[in-house]
Amino acid sequence: MGRLFAVHLEGRVYSCKHCRTHLALCEDIVSKSFQSRHGKAYLFSKVVNVSLGEKEDRNMLTGIHTVADIFCVGCGSIVGWTYETAHEKSQKYKEGKSVIERFKVSGPDGSNYWVSREAHISGSDADDV
Template sequence: MGRLFVVNLEGKIYSCKYCRTHLALCEDIVSKSFHCRHGKAYLFSKVVNVTVGEKEERMMTTGLHVVADIFCVACGSIVGWKYETAHEISQKYKEGKSVLERFKISGPDGNNYWASHEAHVGGSDADEA
């Protein structure tokens, strides 16, 4: 596998809940109004220490998108997805941005988020796959 290099962030960070690898900064949050099958999720302009999986078309609540799952580089857990292409003009702002699922990350205060009963309640986007 080779040597693993990870980026250590400074400030208020979100990290992988399984291995505590840094993933994103609070200041890089674009939106907190996303939803997935485990509950809430956050859209980030920049994430680090992830690998990007295969691109695939997925039907989301906001339309058809080309997305790729993103994985923690340290432990391999799926932590969210990256928007590669949005077919709707109104959704183009998502391209190149990543979503981290709250259920799979630790917040800046060190708290883990848990799946909630409103996991399937509508929101800005939902992982239908």
């Protein structure tokens, strides 16, 4: 395996809570109203330092979407997913955007989000942006 060259972001950054690799900027948040199986999740217009998993169709709260899990390139932990295709016309705005699960990252102020027992829900996205 070759040497890892990670992108270093300037500004208010979300980073992997395990290895501190930069993942996204606050200014690239499209929505904070998304949900994952583990609680809060944010939709970003752009993410960096991630690798894509296999594409698969998933039945989510807003219908079937073709998604690929995204992994931190620093430590390999799964941090969210990216939308490849939205099958519902009203969900097309998600295509090409990525969701990062809040409990997988450190916030711009260095804070971590801890999952409560009540946060486990079915589905993986939110209806409103």
